[in-house]
Amino acid sequence: MAKMSYIEAIKETQRAEMQRDPNVFIAGEDVGVMGSAFGQTAGLLKEFGPQRVVDTPISESAIIGLGVGAAAMGLRPILVIDFIDFMAVCMDEVLNQASKLRYMLGGQVKIPLVIRTQIGAGIGAAAQHSQSLEAFFTHMPGMKTVAAATPADIKGLLTAAIRDDNPVMFIEHKTLARLEGDVPEGDYVIPIGKADIKRKGSDVTILSWSAMVHKCLAAAESLAQEGINAEVIDIRSLVPLDKECILNSLGKTGRLVIVHEAVETSGYGAEIAAMVADQGFDLLDAPIKRVAAPFTPVPFSPVLEKEWVVSEEKIIDAVKSLF
Amino acid sequence: MAKMSYIEAIKETQRAEMQRDPNVFIAGEDVGVMGSAFGQTAGLLKEFGPQRVVDTPISESAIIGLGVGAAAMGLRPILVIDFIDFMAVCMDEVLNQASKLRYMLGGQVKIPLVIRTQIGAGIGAAAQHSQSLEAFFTHMPGMKTVAAATPADIKGLLTAAIRDDNPVMFIEHKTLARLEGDVPEGDYVIPIGKADIKRKGSDVTILSWSAMVHKCLAAAESLAQEGINAEVIDIRSLVPLDKECILNSLGKTGRLVIVHEAVETSGYGAEIAAMVADQGFDLLDAPIKRVAAPFTPVPFSPVLEKEWVVSEEKIIDAVKSLF
Amino acid sequence: MNLDREKMLNLYENMVKIREFEEKARELMLGGKLAGFLHLYCGEEAIAVGVCANLNDKDCITSTHRGHGHIIAKGGNIDKMMAELHGKATGYCKGKSGSMHIADLNIGIVGANGIVGAGLPIAVGVAFAMRYKKMDNVVVAFFGDGASNRGTFHEALNMASVLNLPVVFVCENNHFGMSTPQSVHQKIKDISVRGTAYDIPGKTVDGNDVLAVYEAAAQAVSRAKNGQGPSLIECKTWRHYGHFIGDPEPYKDPEEQKKWLARDPIPRFAKQLIELNYATQAELDAIKDSVKEKIEAAVKYAQSSPDPLPEDVFSDVYAE
Amino acid sequence: MNLDREKMLNLYENMVKIREFEEKARELMLGGKLAGFLHLYCGEEAIAVGVCANLNDKDCITSTHRGHGHIIAKGGNIDKMMAELHGKATGYCKGKSGSMHIADLNIGIVGANGIVGAGLPIAVGVAFAMRYKKMDNVVVAFFGDGASNRGTFHEALNMASVLNLPVVFVCENNHFGMSTPQSVHQKIKDISVRGTAYDIPGKTVDGNDVLAVYEAAAQAVSRAKNGQGPSLIECKTWRHYGHFIGDPEPYKDPEEQKKWLARDPIPRFAKQLIELNYATQAELDAIKDSVKEKIEAAVKYAQSSPDPLPEDVFSDVYAE
Ligand SMILES: Cc1ncc(C[n+]2csc(CCOP(=O)(O)OP(=O)(O)O)c2C)c(N)n1
Ligand SMILES: Cc1ncc(C[n+]2csc(CCOP(=O)(O)OP(=O)(O)O)c2C)c(N)n1
Ligand SMILES: [Mg+2]
Ligand SMILES: [Mg+2]
Numbered sequence A, B: 001m002a003k004m005s006y007i008e009a010i011k012e013t014q015r016a017e018m019q020r021d022p023n024v025f026i027a028g029e030d031v032g033v034m035g036s037a038f039g040q041t042a043g044l045l046k047e048f049g050p051q052r053v054v055d056t057p058i059s060e061s062a063i064i065g066l067g068v069g070a071a072a073m074g075l076r077p078i079l080v081i082d083f084i085d086f087m088a089v090c091m092d093e094v095l096n097q098a099s100k101l102r103y104m105l106g107g108q109v110k111i112p113l114v115i116r117t118q119i120g121a122g123i124g125a126a127a128q129h130s131q132s133l134e135a136f137f138t139h140m141p142g143m144k145t146v147a148a149a150t151p152a153d154i155k156g157l158l159t160a161a162i163r164d165d166n167p168v169m170f171i172e173h174k175t176l177a178r179l180e181g182d183v184p185e186g187d188y189v190i191p192i193g194k195a196d197i198k199r200k201g202s203d204v205t206i207l208s209w210s211a212m213v214h215k216c217l218a219a220a221e222s223l224a225q226e227g228i229n230a231e232v233i234d235i236r237s238l239v240p241l242d243k244e245c246i247l248n249s250l251g252k253t254g255r256l257v258i259v260h261e262a263v264e265t266s267g268y269g270a271e272i273a274a275m276v277a278d279q280g281f282d283l284l285d286a287p288i289k290r291v292a293a294p295f296t297p298v299p300f301s302p303v304l305e306k307e308w309v310v311s312e313e314k315i316i317d318a319v320k321s322l323f
Numbered sequence C, D: 001m002n003l004d005r006e007k008m009l010n011l012y013e014n015m016v017k018i019r020e021f022e023e024k025a026r027e028l029m030l031g032g033k034l035a036g037f038l039h040l041y042c043g044e045e046a047i048a049v050g051v052c053a054n055l056n057d058k059d060c061i062t063s064t065h066r067g068h069g070h071i072i073a074k075g076g077n078i079d080k081m082m083a084e085l086h087g088k089a090t091g092y093c094k095g096k097s098g099s100m101h102i103a104d105l106n107i108g109i110v111g112a113n114g115i116v117g118a119g120l121p122i123a124v125g126v127a128f129a130m131r132y133k134k135m136d137n138v139v140v141a142f143f144g145d146g147a148s149n150r151g152t153f154h155e156a157l158n159m160a161s162v163l164n165l166p167v168v169f170v171c172e173n174n175h176f177g178m179s180t181p182q183s184v185h186q187k188i189k190d191i192s193v194r195g196t197a198y199d200i201p202g203k204t205v206d207g208n209d210v211l212a213v214y215e216a217a218a219q220a221v222s223r224a225k226n227g228q229g230p231s232l233i234e235c236k237t238w239r240h241y242g243h244f245i246g247d248p249e250p251y252k253d254p255e256e257q258k259k260w261l262a263r264d265p266i267p268r269f270a271k272q273l274i275e276l277n278y279a280t281q282a283e284l285d286a287i288k289d290s291v292k293e294k295i296e297a298a299v300k301y302a303q304s305s306p307d308p309l310p311e312d313v314f315s316d317v318y319a320e
Helices: A006-020 A044-048 A060-072 A084-098 A151-163 A212-225 A243-253 A268-279 A302-308 A312-320 B006-020 B044-048 B060-072 B084-098 B151-163 B212-225 B243-253 B268-279 B302-308 B312-320 C005-030 C045-052 C068-073 C078-085 C119-132 C151-162 C191-198 C210-225 C254-261 C265-275 C281-304 C310-314 D005-030 D045-052 D068-073 D078-085 D119-132 D151-162 D191-198 D210-225 D254-261 D265-275 D281-304 D310-314
Strands: A002-005 A024-028 A053-055 A076-083 A114-119 A144-147 A168-173 A180-183 A196-199 A204-208 A230-234 A237-239 A256-263 A289-293 B002-005 B024-028 B053-055 B076-083 B114-119 B144-147 B168-173 B180-183 B196-199 B204-208 B230-234 B237-239 B256-263 B289-293 C060-062 C109-111 C139-144 C167-173 C202-206 C231-236 D060-062 D109-111 D139-144 D167-173 D202-206 D231-236
Touching (some): A002 A006, A006 A024, A006 A044, A044 A053, A144 A151, A151 A180, A196 A212, A204 A212, A204 A243, A204 A312, A212 A230, A268 B268, A268 B289, A302 D310, B002 B006, B006 B151, B006 B180, B060 D119, B060 D151, B084 B114, B144 B151, B151 B168, B196 B212, B204 B212, B204 B243, B243 B268, B256 B268, B256 B312, B268 B289, B302 C310, C005 C045, C005 C078, C045 C139, C045 C167, C045 C265, C068 C078, C119 C151, C119 C167, C151 C167, C167 C210, C191 C202, C191 D191, C202 C210, C210 C231, C210 C265, D005 D045, D005 D068, D005 D265, D045 D167, D060 D119, D119 D151, D119 D167, D167 D191, D191 D202, D191 D231, D210 D231
Parallel strands (some): A024 A053, A024 A076, A114 A168, A256 A289, B076 B114, B114 B168, B204 B230, B256 B289, C060 C139, C202 C231, D060 D109, D167 D231, D202 D231
Antiparallel strands (some): A002 A180, A196 A230, B144 B237
């Protein structure tokens, strides 16, 4: 085990995969000389050269398009779009090209590309730089979507994403940048599609992903002091979803609280709740609660942003409402 | 009441609103001389001139951007994007501009624009011209989303959308083009946010929107012959959602089947199911079923497309599974 | 023009093959045998054929919604194409694509595309991979005058320019984006001037003259293969039919239509071939007859092929 | 240059106001008083000021992530701006916007924008509305060299061209998109050549010379107001600081930086004003002092203003 930060894990995992496989390359804005705004690619240009670490113009459609074409030819692009908000300017390349090409072509191609991007509020970046839009990508057949909450999960999931033969949205969270954690050494792959029970419990299942997992864990500790023993599941992979893990937990607890940072309406929590309301209906002892952001854009003011982002208290209240 | 087709209702409603309000104009590809691919704007160029019926280049970002700027200045644009699949090329203008501007600017502007677009499979148009992507727009605070299943609803909802002071996604369905129906004469507005019970029933609630409503009605007739009396709700407005109507119906029936054409995963059915699994949990006598497309792109071959699109039989089977 | 007889007749045969394929597709569509949208290439054959005659099997193309011509010119199999139009299991894409997404990765056809302008950035990516793998190849991105107004045109040309990639951007200016005349969708006359914005050489040629197209493409391809980067070629042409089958074409000036029909690239090239003694009328007729037979065979192949199985809907979404 | 003394000193005052505002914002940010991203306009003041001096209150602008300069030059209220940067209820957008989305619809500031290149199509829409309403006005869209590679640049310029709308596209070429030098993100040197692609006149000026900018903008504005359509002006400039506060600028050549600092538009204009007898050094110093006072007052206003109420999160999403 090595101790490293979330950002270091991103950087080191890319480095390791680029060393392992000459077909892996990185393209995006400011990934080279600058090493990305938060250092996620620092040093890679020097190590791998401008052919494999490509500083691009501000042309997101061309960046993803470049990835699609290169992937169709057998390369394994890592495409960097700094904030998930910007994915809106290259949605066609993701929705109608990367995700569909294999199917439309009757299986003739593989499109093994990774799009690395960040979600999340919390730093005063306001409405166009703070969204959590991961749900969009879960409505795109052909695409996989994963989110990492810890440095170890970064390593395991990013390695899996790069080695996957399909397009993968790799969702990072901007407030976790400096989070430190133990990271397994050597080859470490977390299979895409496996949830992680980050805290065992028996009274209620709290389910989340990305930065919110940490708030759920903190809430679970508080709840434990009040005698409620919560199980906290980090789904990690949104598509494909580890239904078995969720339903198993529910078999024990009978109660489900889903927590995410995105606005509630049509967030990915809706899909999970809907799946459970069908396949896990008989396991439920109480309504399914979602704790998520209100249906508004992300406001700038720290006072407003704090109100907007899901808090530990809101998670605790939702859990208690089930007892 | 006048009898007219779905397409005629679209055309006539636009005409009436343009006559009523000189600030209403239409912009999009081939809306002028051609009157749109299926005649949705036929004759309007002649009546209102090129200033108000604007044939644009194939530049969807600029089309929606034009609408946003014009709306901020007090005009009321109707922007035509032929198929919802193409919305992917102008998503930023919808997600980050049109929907957020009012909020980001602290309420300084209204953005009263309508985007008219079509969803749906059924004509062999394949993966990039057949999607039902309405769910995306329901995850965008600031945006309203409505879908019309009949010529009368076209008139009532499109009139409301044009008069609304907010951006509205107006969802048409390509297979309904020639559907005939009675349309109220004179001023006819359906308030956005009101569902419509298209068939009264007491045993199960079948909930849908757009073209699928007709399949649900047909399924309900078949079910009636087997002694199951289904209530069919056309939600019509996805955001805002008429929760009251849904929960009231469920209070009678205790059973819910949600039907939509989009792929099931993260379709808007998920949001409705999640809402009910929370707020209507105590009303439920059975699991919530979703009947929707499999998690694949839309295939071309008529044989495959038929398999892909939700059928009456699948709706019937889902309903029966609850008894 | 230093083309030998075989090559010249090959150009002719390919043009005729496209024409006959399209006429047959039209007939089938009007007869209710085909589903979906069908955008015919009739009138524009000289472009696909003139360009692709410069390419080998490892060179690639990206195509458009009006893609049949490109695919045939690049060596696509018409049996598989026709089967695909019929949605059959034996089609290029097992019936999943239909007309608008046909591809054959084995011979460098990266795919038609139903989203206008979407092929250009993908072509840049293919070229990037060629350079990455030190391949001595080139990619051609076909697109229309209408597509030249999409943001992707701009981003792709700029990206190809700064990365100095082997791409030839071929604009098929048939003077309309669907119903919208070029004069309404852009103020420039020659789309080739847009190369200026990226320091890419731009050239306008008569797109109904297969040899002129061939020449221009030859230069651009050799430029690309010599590491000199991308080029933009605009080919002026005309589509003989509507945008898609069913388009009543209220926007077309009959005089213009007549003028352009008189410049039909196929009889025009036939005349040249005969005048320059490459072939006799009888020889050309024989080519046409043999092409027609192949098309009939393709139709027979398609129509006697099995439909996909309903459960095939679920395959090919993800690679394992 | 037929500008009277008052106008000349006004240009100077506005440039100084921007500079002092930005320096103060920087200080506040480094002192931990401000949240979010802050992109400073220092070094580029001559552009916003030279351009906006041609505009009246009904003329409009769209701005960028680096927007403070545009807003001040267009007459924006610095108290409300400073309050907005502090996220206060008295800010331009009630604290909802922060630095990147400031707007003042009453004086034609349609808004800064956090999405690079997003302002251009919106500007086209504003111009469309002006023409629609028969207003005799113009819109200026500011954007960067980096933004000139986004698809929206292309679509917006083409749209403005075919609709012949009163838009002036002003490219602030500070030679970097974030860390990426112009030579890496495009092969052309003068972005103004991109006008060619739309039949729009393009002009490159020294963006650190406020009078040169003023002149070029005056021509473009009168062109637009005369119904002659859009123009593209490229202003070459340099940002004195990093892309945002916190950027270590590993990519900047210290020699280049030195060269450009020597061309700082403010002392340069001061020298001109003195040489041409528009003002004495003392008068210019007085202007600066009074500006500094206003900035201090703005900070005081901001810091003594109330925060929004938590429940304000829910308002302003939809208009009733
Ligand atoms: C992004 C997008 N916008 C609109 C359409 C609808 N559409 C299909 S083809 C076409 C016209 C294309 O014109 P052009 O690029 O000149 O090609 P041509 O059809 O003339 O060959 C349009 C508007 C689309 N498929 N994709
Ligand atoms: C669509 C989009 N892509 C990327 C970014 C991140 N970003 C913000 S500013 C910037 C650089 C912009 O460069 P330029 O247009 O030259 O403006 P400048 O910052 O130099 O004033 C980038 C890449 C963004 N905000 N939006
Ligand atoms: Mg065309
Ligand atoms: Mg710049």
